[in-house]
Amino acid sequence: MKPEQESKGAAIDLESISKAYGGFKALDGVSLRIEPGEFMTLLGPSGSGKTTTLNVVAGFTDVTSGKLLVGGKNVVGVPAHKRNIGVVFQHYALFPHMSVGRNVAYPLTLRGVEPAARKARVARALDMVKMGDFAHRYPSELSGGQQQRVALARAIVFDPPLLLMDEPLGALDKKLREWLQLEIKRIHRELGTTFVYVTHDQEEALVLSDRIAVFNRGRIEQVGTGRELYDEPTTLFVGRFIGDSTVLRGEARSDGASTALRIAGETVTVPRRMAGEARPVMLLRPEKLAIRRPGQIAAGTNNRLPGTIAEAIYLGSGSKYEVRLADGTTAIVRSPLTGESFGLGEKVELCFDGADAKILADDSTAD
Numbered sequence: 632m633k634p635e636q637e638s639k640g641a642a643i644d645l646e647s648i649s650k651a652y653g654g655f656k657a658l659d660g661v662s663l664r665i666e667p668g669e670f671m672t673l674l675g676p677s678g679s680g681k682t683t684t685l686n687v688v689a690g691f692t693d694v695t696s697g698k699l700l701v702g703g704k705n706v707v708g709v710p711a712h713k714r715n716i717g718v719v720f721q722h723y724a725l726f727p728h729m730s731v732g733r734n735v736a737y738p739l740t741l742r743g744v745e746p747a748a749r750k751a752r753v754a755r756a757l758d759m760v761k762m763g764d765f766a767h768r769y770p771s772e773l774s775g776g777q778q779q780r781v782a783l784a785r786a787i788v789f790d791p792p793l794l795l796m797d798e799p800l801g802a803l804d805k806k807l808r809e810w811l812q813l814e815i816k817r818i819h820r821e822l823g824t825t826f827v828y829v830t831h832d833q834e835e836a837l838v839l840s841d842r843i844a845v846f847n848r849g850r851i852e853q854v855g856t857g858r859e860l861y862d863e864p865t866t867l868f869v870g871r872f873i874g875d876s877t878v879l880r881g882e883a884r885s886d887g888a889s890t891a892l893r894i895a896g897e898t899v900t901v902p903r904r905m906a907g908e909a910r911p912v913m914l915l916r917p918e919k920l921a922i923r924r925p926g927q928i929a930a931g932t933n934n935r936l937p938g939t940i941a942e943a944i945y946l947g948s949g950s951k952y953e954v955r956l957a958d959g960t961t962a963i964v965r966s967p968l969t970g971e972s973f974g975l976g977e978k979v980e981l982c983f984d985g986a987d988a989k990i991l992a993d994d995s996t997a998d
């Protein structure tokens with residue numbers, strides 16, 4: 632989203648949206664502002680409420696309570712076909728008996744667009760998704776990725792101010808998915824409209840989004856850029872859902888300036904006070920943990936934890952290690968290609984700068 636360029640996209644305001652099925656709250660007070668032209672991803676585990684939220688915006692699901700504004704207008708009660716929103720689902724839902732060209736023309740036919748203008752707009756939409764040579768084919772003659780690009784062309788052909796996508800790449804293999812992620816990003820940039828995208832894949836969310844809303848049990852835990860969610864998670868759930876992390880648990884003590892955690896006989900200290908967390912834990916990112924052979928860490932260094940290599944994964948650009956600590960915790964460490972390598976079962980020592988650990992409240996019941 633670039634503030635200097637005028638956006639053709641609509642702003643979306645979800646205000647305290649709840650959706651109940653019987654006694655079960657699929658959405659429990661969801662509030663979210665999506666800026667015009669923004670690429671917003673709804674990210675979360677299965678069943679957390681992402682699709683329900685998207686369906687509420689699309690008009691496929693009514694709300695139990697709350698307000699929904701699209702472009703500043705309250706659309707609660709407005710039927711889906713009157714909302715002028717483009718939608719792409721995981722399963723392409725192209726009309727099998729229509730050629731690609733007629734599929735893409737369909738929303739324009741519905742809107743009574745003249746044949747000449749229709750032809751030009753279909754050609755432009757197909758060019759945008761790089762399917763210009765396929766207008767005469769039928770869906771059954773296309774690969775999954777090609778069908779999904781046609782579905783995207785059909786969703787953007789009528790220039791909607793808002794495009795909703797629900798796991799559109801979910802059925803495709805990894806390589807194709809990664810390529811189409813970049814294509815979707817390019818199309819978003821070229822169109823300048825608002826995109827709302829549902830996925831449970833945090834890497835996909837990081838690649839695509841201006842901002843990400845992290846869902847958990849029908850609520851939004853945090854909204855932010857990928858970097859904000861990675862560097863400054865406000866809940867343990869978010870810290871663990873975005874990127875790799877090590878979570879240290881132990882008996883905590885806080886004095887005026889710092890917090891100490893006692894873990895299997897070792898003490899680690901963070902130069903920050905607890906903020907009243909009932910059960911504080913420390914969260915560390917893999918690149919903030921140094922890994923050494925025993926005895927290699929200078930005497931007197933703080934925040935050292937002995938462990939054993941439980942898993943060693945070669946990543947090409949370096950290695951990732953899972954290190955079992957004395958209390959059974961699994962620590963995740965990334966070491967660069969130039970660093971030393973370690974074998975399964977090897978004894979190691981981890982250390983970290985206390986300033987790099989986040990103190991968060993323990994919101995999990997089990998690990």
Ligand code: ATP
Pocket residue numbers: 652656657675676677678679680681682683684831
């Ligand atoms: P997924 O990634 O698996 O699609 P999601 O985050 O999109 O998950 P939703 O589809 O929004 O989750 O569902 C949220 C919750 O609401 C789930 O527990 C689901 O079982 C429930 N739910 C959704 N639709 C209905 C329905 N029509 N009737 C009853 N419960 C429903």
